[in-house]
Amino acid sequence: MRLLELRCERFRNLDEVTLTPSPGATVAVGHNGAGKTNLLEALYYLATLKPLRASKLSELVRHGEASAKVTGRFLLSGAERELQVEIFEGSRAAYVDGKRAPSFDDYFGGVSVVAFTPDDLMVVKGSPEGRRAFLDRAVFNRFPAFLAESRAYAKALKSRNRLLKDQAPAAHLVAWDETLAKTGARLWTRRRALMGELQARAVEAFQRIGRTESGASFSYAPAKVELDFAAASEEALAQALQAALAARALRDLERGHTSVGPHVDDLELGLGGQSARAFASQGQARAIVLAWKVAEIENLHAASGVLPLLLLDDVSSELDPDRNAFLMAYLHDSGAQTLLTTTDPSLVKRAAGPQTVWLSVAGGKVTKGLP
């Protein structure tokens, strides 16, 4: 997979621009507030239809404009395809080769990206919610159907919560328990499958990054549910969740929200057998995230035979010199197509090669060459 051309129109603060990225590294350089992250976000949104930063869709449209558009020409298994997404009135329309994409699968077929942002580096010490979102981005990258599946779960969850608040009769509530359990079990199996593939790779990547005696661990299991998570079938998971929902029905009715399910689980990150959230240093915490990202890239490569497109937003300034050097060397050696942003070009020099395309970003204007 390769991005051949990227075009942004009325996207955030960016002036209309058409770019030809490098098959290797493309580096966007500029001062704070110039529009570097906006450029990266345009590509991320095009490839995932998920905003990179938690925001309303309308925030992606340039102030004073009615709509924004991002278009990319990709080389996918030897064929050129154009993906386009338009955002207007708070919703979006996705097109493949100029035609409205009939389903997510048509749209995503073959395109995969892994983004790495300073927010990711905060994940270890941050909230469970942040870790779930972090995990789910990886699940989605691996299994695009997860987008529709997690939306179905979110809708079932919202519906059940509404019934709890309305003190709905038990017969009605139970029907939604069962729906929630089924959609929730699907999310559990997806997360379990991703973890099964990723765990060993991430542990190994953490060793490669080095500088820490103890090993890292990555694990995920549903909270507040009695079951053998590793072995249970999807049906057994649904039954377990339904039983847990029933057992908590009274408490949930009292509080007006659902207290068990994929939306309350946590991704457990460990260091030397202890909770990384509680005990890892800042540098160690960042190395854990770095290892996860490397594992994600390698796993996607192993699963589909294609290297994902890598988007790194100003990560180098947040890593200590050794770990940054590891990352830059890794990017260089991986051969993946990469878009990096930085305020300081010297930080990413080691990822660059003769093919590197340098871009300057200033006041929303993107031009070729170093500033």
Place this chain on the structure above:
Amino acid sequence: MTPDALNRLVAQLSKLPGIGEKTAQRLAFHVLRSPPEYARNLSQALLEVVDKVRLCPRCFSLTDGPTDQPCGFCTDTRRDDKVLCVVEGIADELAIERTREFRGRYHVLHGVLSPLEGVGPDQLRIRELLVRLESGAIDEVIVATNPDVEGEATALYLVRLLRPMGIKVTRLAQGIPMGGDLEYADQATLARALAARRDLEPRVRVR
């Protein structure tokens, strides 16, 4: 100045869904240019649809038969009384009917459970369904709601309600569309079809 009568027609037409002021004007001019019978036929058809078409008191699909009389689906003696197909709306009923495969009776719910839109069991034709089932003539209920979250919840609600009555409740199978290419099926459909796979052992055919 356009005549008031024309303005009134444009105003009425532009109340239709998907019709803006401009299109309404175009339609109005079209009516004006056509032979007068066209306008008479159109207005008569409009009146008849509101005067004559009602919901069937038994299955709640549409009918233009005499008041209080069940519809054609309900009175057709060639149809099977023992099987009842429950659908969300009239459009779904027509879709199933077009297959010509189903020869039982219908029941139209007129919606699905949707807490977010304030639709509960009382807003659907569920009580009327139960009354029909109490007659005892029905052996099997096929729940043909859509395979989305709300359709699924509605089906599960009905299953819990009907099974204790000793009625066989089935759900439409979900899987690969016929004539559809495996490679073009969306992942969720493919996953469901895989989960609901069946073996190819020769089976005794029950007739």
